[in-house]
Amino acid sequence: MKRLALGLGLAAVAGAAVAFVATAPSPVAPERLEAISELEGDAQAGETLFWAGGCVSCHAAPEAAGEEQLVLSGGVRLASDFGTFIGPNISPHPEAGIGGWSVAQFANAMLAGVSPDGGHYYPAFPYGSYARMSDQDIADLFAFLGTLPESATASLPHEIPFPFNIRRSLGGWKLLFFSDEPRVALGGDDAQIARGQYLVEGPGHCGECHTPRNALGGFVGDAWLAGAQNPEGEGVIPNLTPGGKSISGWSATDIAYYLESGFTPDFDSVGGSMVKVQKNMARLTSGDREAIAAYLKALPERPNGWE
Template sequence: MKRAAIGLGVIVLAGAGAAYALTAPQPVDAARLSAIAALDGNAAAGETVSWAGGCASCHAAPGSEGEARLTLSGGVRLESDFGAFVGPNISPHPEAGIGGWDVRDFANAMLAGVSPGGSHYYPAFPYGSYTRMSDQDIADLFAFLNTLPESEVASLPHEIGFPFNIRRSLGGWKLMFFTDEPRVALSDPDEQLARGQYLVEGPGHCGECHTPRNAIGGFVGGQWLAGAQNPDGDGVIPNITPDSSSMGDWSASDIAYYLESGFTPDFDSVGGSMVDVQKNMAELTASDREAIAAYLKAVPGRPNGWE
């Protein structure tokens, strides 16, 4: 009996040790970090990446308009079934923001969801999409963020209860759901379609809101962009696949115009959380909006993900 108990204890300890090792934060490969650090970041190009990535939507102060959207002091609350996540200060302030980071720190955050201190970030920060970004876009975005106004506003803590406040458990979540593989397989995409896929699946992180999630926050398989319950209030986030009842009959030109102007083909206007997204999309080039539209017309149609 004593020998069996000792054996069981050894198995439990070995299992715990394996789990601890498997859930450890995994930073970006050192060689890739060095390659990113060697790039010349172009701040002008990085501004486009910032609008595509929606940085201001989560990191500008709530209600900011105009030039104030470029002061990324944080404070936007994202409600969820796990609690409230609060967008942090990512201005170049050396203490309150990310002014003390180098581009390697930034790349680890964006591509691996790992903080400079070596802990997991919550996937409310959409690194699950940003992990598809190119090295040059990472360098360019970092260069642009460093040109923005500093803010000394302290970041507010997330309001997450037990057990979701155990950061190490996010390593298990990453093992199940974190991947840089394409969300859909497109057959021989041309340059425009490839660009649209990059923007939507990568910096644009459209699926983070428009794809339904399971009980632990992972995307439901086979339901990419099919719409979801709104975690931040009543109603739903629409299905944006070609089978959507709300926009399935829109042309690619209709979609591109909506992203530019905020007006639907029926002369309705953008509303809800999509208002900020549309403002960001309006800052992109016409060719990028057309690429996004082409991709949305090419993805597989899906039934509504909230039903």
């Protein structure tokens, strides 16, 4: 009996050690970080990525409008089943924001969800999508962020209850759900569709709202962009695939025009949380909006993800 107890104890210790190692933060490979650090960031190109990513939606102060949106002082609250996440200050302020970061530290955050102090970020910060971004785009976005106004506003802590406040457990979440592979396999070599896929699955992170999640907060794999329950508790987020009723009857031209103007083919206008998204999309080039539309029309049909 003593041997059995000892064996079980040793097995438990060994299992805990394996779990501890397996859930450790895994930063970007050093050689890739070195390559990114040597790139010259183009702030003008980075501005396109800034709007594609909708950075102001989470990182500008609540209710900020106009030029005030470019002061990324944080404070937006994102309610979820796991607690409330609060957008941090990512202005160029050297202490309160990310002004003291290197481009390598920024790349680690964007591509691996790893903070400058080596910890896991919660996936409310959509690095699961940003992981698909190119090295040059990371450098360009970092360059643009550095041109924005500084804010000394301190970031507020997330309001996350036990056990979700144990960040080490996010290593397990990453093992299960984190990947930089394409979300959906599309045949052919159409450059326009490929560009749209990059924007939607990468910097645009459209699936973060338009794809249903399982009990652990991971995407339901076979329901990419099929729509989901609104995490704020009211209504649903539309199905963007040709299998839903939301935009399945729209042409690619209709979709591109909606992203530009906010008007639907039947002369309705954008509403709800999509208002901010549409305003961001309107700042993209017409070519990028058309690429997004082409990608959405090329998706396989999926039934509504919330049903």
